[in-house]
Amino acid sequence: MEFTEIIARVDQLAPGAFAPAEEGAGHVWVQPEQWLKVAQLLREDPELHFDSLMCLSGHDRGPEQPLWVAYNLHSMDILHKLEVRIEALREGGSIFSVANIWRTADWHEREVYDLFGINFEGHPDMRRILLPVDWEGHPLLKDYTAPDYYRGIPVLKDKRGWE
């Protein structure tokens, strides 16, 4: 199905879940509180049948702006795709976890939590995945500053010539 047809189908099954799509944007914003329901629907509905979550990534536009998470969905039998985005608060942001709907989301959500600090509600095992458990802060945030020491090991930061 084409992008507009997919949007129309979701609007029909769950009215109001998607914010009106911008012209030519290629992605659609979901109301956070509707996400779990919409995710279930995207996966189960025979006409949509997004059985594969190709990618899940966090985004940061800069300080004082909310973060967002983008989900890239693909249907392996219908061969169409969709990108949905959800906003999350910068401080203490939380999104429903879809790890029980697409198993792929399990580690990817942990990665987003690790690097952006977005909590995924209902995730079976919400902890850091890449960085050490006792690391402070979430490094992919634009306003992140790396610590000078980690467990007594100096984190050298030589930034001559590029800053």
Added chain:
Amino acid sequence: MDMSLVNSFDRDNILVARVDDFLNWARASSTWYFQFGLACCAIEMIAAAQPRHDLERFGAMPRASPRQADVIIVSGTVTMTMATRIKRLYDQMAEPKYIISMGSCSNSGGPYWQHGYHVLKGVDLIVPVDIYVPGCPPRPEALIDGLLALHKKIREDTPLRKVS
């Protein structure tokens, strides 16, 4: 290897040598290494151990346990997560122990020397390195050269005399 030691068996079965030399000859002839492949450099370390380059002809056999190894070859990017583990595994090795740092990453942070908040800028920040093998990645020949340099270092050692 010092062949004069071996040749002395031909004549009278009596070996006359300094104990230091004898011990060092034995130690340098079997430097079993604890393989610590962390990134792309590990591929070259593995290639060095394969038949074409055959690290074993220098008495170097890969071990997967720090308790059985004389030398640890740190090959690859040392992340902060791994740094604490390297320290612990190095502490678990029995003395005398040596470290070969293989590749730019473990020498100095490599491509991540400016930007990576998560990369240790040189494994020598946490453990004492004996031999640095430069390259990104070093070819197996370079690692062999590093190993031979380590043999040389071991042969000049004085294991029985305490260093004050």
